[in-house]
Amino acid sequence: MNTIKNNQDVPVFSLEHDPVMKGKLFSIKQFEGVRPHQSELLVPHRKDYYLFVFARRGGARFWADMASYETKDNTFYLMGPNQVIVKEEPKCMWGTALAFDKQFLALHDNDSLARLPIVRNEQNANELILSEADITFTEDMLAKILKEYSEPGEWQQRMITAYLMLLLTYLSRLYSEQYENFTPANDKSLLKKYQTAIEENFREIHQVSEYAALLYVSPGHLRDVIKAQSGKPAIAHIQERMVLEARRMLFHTEYSLKEIGFDLGFSDASYFSRFFKRETGVTPAEYRALTREMYQ
Incomplete structure (x- = not known):
């Protein structure tokens, strides 16, 4: 695994300039056996946005802070701002990734997203195990979000927010079940x-x-x-x-x-x-x- 030399800074990718996601405030990408240009991702880096990835096929290895993960089939991965992330090799990807930054969460219709357990991620978790029913639901929601994202229109933003809220609320329930120490907290506490x-x-x-x-x-x-x-x-x-x-x-x-x-x-x-x-x-x-x- 590569490390950052003492005369270098840990690079920070914004969503707009990320070599893979390339979005503004929100982005969703589907990967079907492709190997995107990832040379920048093979060294430790931070993202200043939230990244959620549904991996349809596993086998790729990455680090989130000091924890290593061998990605599994049909598993959901989550990473938040400021984590140090590095991929070990540029393997082909099968799955869907969605990303949004803090400005997206600050939009009027999106403020309730910021209070969801999976977004707050107080347990610093990076992996959710999905059942067959969970996989079906997640794939359906991601397909709906991807369709809205690819068809700009007057209602696009509201539809994306509605589907995203439904998906992340569902996954927040799984998050709470899988990380038992999680205790809901009042956002204004x-x-x-x-x-x-x-x-x-x-x-x-x-x-x-x-x-x-x-x-x-x-x-x-x-x-x-x-x-x-x-x-x-x-x-x-x-x-x-x-x-x-x-x-x-x-x-x-x-x-x-x-x-x-x-x-x-x-x-x-x-x-x-x-x-x-x-x-x-x-x-x-x-x-x-x-x-x-x-x-x-």
Whole structure:
């Protein structure tokens, strides 16, 4: 598997400039044994949009963050913004992929899509197993969306949104069944606002009190509510997000420990190493060596 060298940035593909999907706010593509130009996808990269793929035939191998997947027949795969993704080889594809970005979700008719479990993906899942009935339903919905997408008209956007809502609601039920720890949360809850703030600021802000100030609540109230709604201390959410980013960079890049620590807001590499070991039980160097053994 390729990695990013320490003098390179991890490329970020927008939906409009993605070498495969090539959409604006929304795109759907069907692949029938084709090998699209994927040289850019064979190195670690991020997407700034949501990507959902129904694989009719498996056999291709890819990584989403630090997890590897050998795609299965008639299985649904999901990836969200900021994940580090890499394909291992440019194999032919059979299936359908749909993609949309945050601007699409912000459209008036689409705001309820953003609240669906499969879109929020709080469990960081990447794979849904489908039954025969699930496969039939998914194929039917994708065919309807593809038909509307290929026939522009006055009602195109509303029809796509209606079918997409039906498909993703159905798949959200499967998501909840397959990932039992999922607990629905009110989209307006303090927990959701806190998680959003962390996602936007985890490189610069590391203290619960600073997030409390951003959210206009007291630190004590924030700690109490987050513990009640998530079962974890508020500080754990910050630390877990920092560790996830550190793991991504250690696994997919050749950046030095100093460079990774600096990117995460640590002024000293030794402080970053102590933080990482405290949270994971191994040093950053040990983690990099151990995970690299997975594909060598």
